[in-house]
Amino acid sequence: MSNIEILVGSTLGATEYVAEATQPFIEEAGFTTQIHFTPNIGEFDLASEQLWLICISTHGAGDYPDNFRAFAEQLSKLDVQQLSNLRFGLVGVGDSNYDTFCHAAKNLDLLLTKKGALRIGELFTIDVVESPIPEDEVIEWIPSWVKDLNNLVN
Template structure:
């Protein structure tokens, strides 16, 4: 069974619920998944084909959550390319900030710069009109699963 590594960047915990809300959809589509609340590249096998689903809040002034900063540094420092990685990306943010969902935007650029391939569009959830962000997961995850099936079948 193909495993999806779900990588969470969250300070206040809301995005952890977003990550967990994706799991029943993935399971129903025949994918295993594992949530990483403190992503660490040394714990992720990047040999062979890998699929990441990143659920990433923005904090500070467009900055990464603290629990995600080490992972970003690890990716930045990589000398190898991430050509074996396909990823999906859910951003969580507040559109009152000029830096709305910037962490997701920057992380997408970083991963693609390192040779990873994004599946589907970035799905940004705005907590202004979606105060329970995990309730929005079903608007997007079926589309992402379609892309996953095209990749893996």
């Protein structure tokens, strides 16, 4: 049985609800999940297959949320191809009033890809202007991501 590591990037808490809302859908499909509210590189065995779902908001002017900054720094210091065992899904939460809409998710996508990881499905962005309850949006999207995941794993 494969385990899905759910990583959260959140300053004010909204994205924690988004991440938690995905859990039942992933587990219903036969995966186990582990949620990381303050991810740290030491928690992951990068030499083995890794399946991550990252849910991350954007703060400052296109910056990573507080709890994710140190982790992003750790990721940026990895060698090229050090994430070649990683497949990841990515959900960005942001506010379209900012020119830097969901830039943390977009920058993370580039960073992980640069280190050899491959994304499962498209980057899914949630605009809190249009969707004041962002977990409602992720509940609509997650079944299609789980389908892509199943196609990859089985």
